[in-house]
Amino acid sequence: MIQVEHLFKKYGDLTAVKDLSFSVEKGQIWGLLGPNAAGKTTTMRILTGYLPATDGKASVGGYDVFEQPNDVKKILGYLPENVPLYPEMTVRSFLHFVAEIKQIPVTKRKEAVEKAIAISSLGSVQKRLIKNISRGFKQRVGIAQALIHDPEVLILDEPTIGLDPAQIIEIRQLIKTLKGDHTIILSTHILAEVTQTCDGVVIINEGKLMASGSLQELTASLQEKDGVFIRLRDGGREKAEHFKNIPGVDRVSMRDDGYSIEWTRGNDRRDDIARYIVEKNWGLMEMRPLAMDVEELYLRVITGGRVQ
C-alpha cells in the first residue's frame, strides 16, 4: 500500500533523509520511530505530497507521490505534527471546510462531518471556536479532519502528543479500530504506543533506515539468547550458582530482586528450571519471559549495538 524506495531529501547542505526504503502492507499499522530530527516528519511530508523528495520513489495506494499527487491526496488523510486548525472557526465549520476541500460531494458532506464528530467524540465542543477548546480536543479535531473523507491511508505525526493518559488510551483505541480498513503510519516517541498499536516498525536515525519489520522479527533478529526472569520467596546469591548447574543454562545474573537466566535460542530450558525450583521448594513467585522490550530494541538499534 505504501512503498518508499531509496528516498533522499536535502535541505541545502543538510540531508534529512538518506536512502530510505520500506513498505507497508494494506490494512496494517506501522510505527515510524526515531529520535528527534531523525527525519520522521520529513518522510511523512514527502508521502503526503507536501514536500517533494530530492531523489527516490514513493508511492501510496499504487499512485506515485510525485507523478500523481492529486490521486494520492484523495486517498490520504494526514495529521501533521502541528495540528492545522483555524482558531477563528468553530469545530463544526472547520470540519465542514475540510470536507469541502477533500472533495466530499455536497450530498454526503453533512453525514461525513457527523461521522467524524462521532468517531472523535467531539459532540460537546462542535459549536465552540477552535481557539477556545483544550489541547486534547484540538488533537481530536486534527484526527477528525484526517479521517473525514474515509481515506484508505492515514498518516499520523505523533497522534497522542499533548494528551492526558486517559485520552491517549482513547486515541490508541480509536486508531486500533481503524485498522483493517485503513493502512496507517504513525510516528511517535512513546515506545509503548508501538507495542500496543503497531504491526511493525520502521526505525530511522539521522535520516537513515536502521531497522524495519514486525516487532517479533526485529526482536528475534537482534536477540541470540532466550531467557526467563524468576523471583523467589527468598532469594540469595548462592541460589544463582544452583541455576548455573542446570544443563543448557548459559548465564545467570542477579537483577532487581530476582534472577535472569539465559540459554541459547531454540534450546528452551523453562521446564527444567521450574521443576528444579519446585523440587527444592524455593517458593516460585514469578516467572516471565525475558523478551526484549521495545525500549531496549529501540536503543540497541539506534546505537547500533547488539544484544550479547
Place this chain on the structure above:
Amino acid sequence: MRNIWAVCKKEIKTYFTSPIAYVALTVFLFLFGMFFHSIILWFNSYSMQMAQNPYYLQQININQMVFPSLFHNVSIVLLFLVPLLTMRLFAEEKKIKTDELLYTSPISINQIILGKYFASLIVLSLMLLLSWILSILTFVYGNPELKPILVGYLGLFLMGAAFLAIGIFYSSLTESQVVSAALAFGTVIVLLIMNWIIGAAGGTLKEVLSYISFTQHFDNMTKGILDTTDIVYYISFIFLGLFLTHSVIQSRRWR
C-alpha cells in the same frame, strides 16, 4: 471551481469573524463620507458664487468638479486599507501551519490563490457598493451623468484589485503579517507617486514610467474616459501579482 468557492467562502467567513473586514469597511466609509462631504460643500459654495455670472454658471459640472477629486482621494484611502485585507491571507496560514492542510488536500495551488483573491475582491466590492449610497445623493439633488461615475467606480475597483494582487504576493513571501502589509504598502505608494518622477525623466524612460504609473491610468477613468489600454494595464497587473504568488508558493515547497 467548487474548490475555489470553498476556499473563498472560508476566507470571507474569517474576514467577518475577525474585526478586519469591519474595521476596513468602517474606516473606508467614514473617510469616503468625509471627502464627499467636504468636496460637496466646496462645490456648493463655488456654485453660489458663480450663480451670479451666467457664463460661469454654464461651466459648472458636478461630474467634472466633484467626482474626479473624490475618486483620487478615495484611491489614497484604498492604498492604506488594501494591505490590511491581504496581509493575513498566506502569512497566517504559514504561521499557524494550516498550509500543510491546504497543500495536502486534493486542490491545486491556483485554486487556493484564486479562492483567497476572490474573497478579498468581494470585501473590496462591498466597500465600493456601500459608498455608492452617498453617490446616489448627488442624483437626488442634482443631475449628474451616470456613465462617467460608473467608469470612475470601475477605475477604483480595478485599482483596488491590482493593489490586492500585489498584497497577496507579499503575503505569500513571509510569515509576518506586519512585514507583508508594510511591503505591499511601500510598493503601492511607489506605483502611485511614480508620476512625480515622470516629470523629471525624459525620452523612453518617461514613456515607460508613465505606462507603469497607477495614477496615469486612473486619471482617465476618474474623468469618465473608458480606454481598453487602462483596463488591460490593471488586468495585467493582477495577473502578474497572482503569477508571482504562485511562483513563490511553488518554489518554497521545492526548496
